Amino acid sequence: MPQPVAIVTGAARGIGKSIALTLARRGTAVLVADSSQQGRQTVDEMKEQGLEAIFRQADVSVPQSVRQVVETAQSHYRRLDWIVNNAGISAFKPIDEISIDEFDHILAVNLRAAFLFAKFGAPLLRQSPQAAIVNIASTRALMSEPHNEAYAAAKAGLLGLTHALANSLGPAVRINAVCPGWIATENTPALSPADHAQHPVGRVGLPSDIANMTAFLLSAEASFISGQAFVVDGGMTKKMIYTE
Incomplete structure (x- = not known):
């Protein structure tokens, strides 16, 4: 079977970078799409490891920019098998302070x-x-x-979009969602033992935890899974919390 081709957005760092690396190490050609030129550094790192990847700078809030990313996959690889929509931004502000433009932009990107x-x-x-x-x-x-209305609304919307697309594009295309919990990236402040201990699995998550789930959902092993949302959070959302 020909080498699969994947677009991974927001892949310059963190979870997106881990997803891009994981897919590439499993034999996928990856188109790294990111608004930052740091995405080019990610691709350089991948190529140093002998992995197939290209970079396309893109603002995913702009329709023409998204179209150009897809056109790049078509012109460079002549195919597209997988898309991972990872790009995201947030602005945690009280509702009295967040502007309507900020709210709309967060929904546009996420x-x-x-x-x-x-x-x-x-x-x-x-x-x-x-x-x-x-x-x-x-x-x-x-x-x-408190104060995460735009981000929460956008991410909740993604879950609805996921099952809607699964019905609209199936059976040709499967669509699923992953809901990460607390994931420590390169920008995460130092973690304490208490941070880890509050997770039922005993640790804060890693980008690789999300990357591995994503790779599975893209694979043939998940061919009977579509329209679903999978929580990957070390059990945190299933933990009852009481005030002492």
């Missing part, structure tokens, strides 16, 4: 972009016998704390 990649990518995806999309949502789609 939610509308996934719709656009499905819309523009569908013609290519339908040509693949293994086509699949994974949307990276968040446990904040299911629970919240």
